[in-house]
Amino acid sequence: MLINLISDTVTKPTKGMLEAMMSAEVGDDVFKADPTVNALEEKVAKMFGKEAALFFPSGTMANQTGIKLHTQPGNQLICDKYAHIYNYEGGGVSFNSGVSCKLIDGSRGMITANQVEKAINPPDFYHSPLTSLVCVENTTNKGGGACWDIEELQKIKMVCKKNELAYHLDGARLWNAMVEKKESSIVYGELFDTISVCLSKGLGCPVGSVLVGSKELMHKALRIRKIFGGGMRQAGFLAAAGIYALDHHLERLAEDHKKAREIGEVLSKLTYIKQVEPIETNIIIFEINEEFMTGDTFVEKLKENDVHIIDMGQGKLRIVTHLDYTDVMHEAFLDILRKL
């Protein structure tokens, strides 16, 4: 039995999801004529109380489109040093938008309104890049699945308003934060100009992300998506998976969080583990005590037991729980850890 905990993107469609996909009514979405894509976009826009939404093949493309919408070449955006848009989107911020990032030394991937305010370049000082956008991430990926405090997000919003900056949320795992903290999507919709959400992570879809915003912004986003090569034809088969996931896989994220906490409890009792970072959602980041063994050895030993996890570098290892990580696998994994 392979226990794959490298990411929550490794899930395969469930039977119910596959049936929904196979029976989807489809059309050519490049002509906006795919009824299932249109239904998904309407559903997600409505969830966030936004006017419109746009379906994307990846979270990276949705974020990159968001950044392109809110910036001009030469501008600067503000984000945490751990941000996915800065670290894991292949340098797309500069490649696609000609924009630089002002990195903030936040805590677990989260920054404060104060830090944002200090990071803004004076708009009339033409020697420095013009700050035009603030990007935040919830939950934070490299920050270990940490959830933001809504009040801080609101304070940052005030800073953005005062300084005429756009505000984008990379919500690849926003679902996890919302379920864990029992927050409403409407509140997030009110805060941000644009939000990207992933369907292909905790929700278990094979493909897909959605960007939400105003009608005007999403109209512009349609052209940008075209330029990025993200226009898909009978994408309704994929959108059907998204609709199914939102109806069936949202609340169950709490189970992934519970399992993650249980793994964390076992890990923190093991002598060869140096430290487990606080676990808020489905991501567990921890360090091995190198006096006992190296991180590499630990990953290899798990692999011998058919358990796959990843090394994030800088001595940090990561485990992610998900839809395909069953109760049986969970018991087996905890046993393996205790005996290792």
Ligand SMILES: *Cc1c(COP(=O)(O)O)cnc(C)c1O
């Ligand atoms: C996964 C992820 C994305 C998007 O990734 P894709 O693989 O392009 O779908 C964006 N932001 C965060 C924080 C992520 O974890």
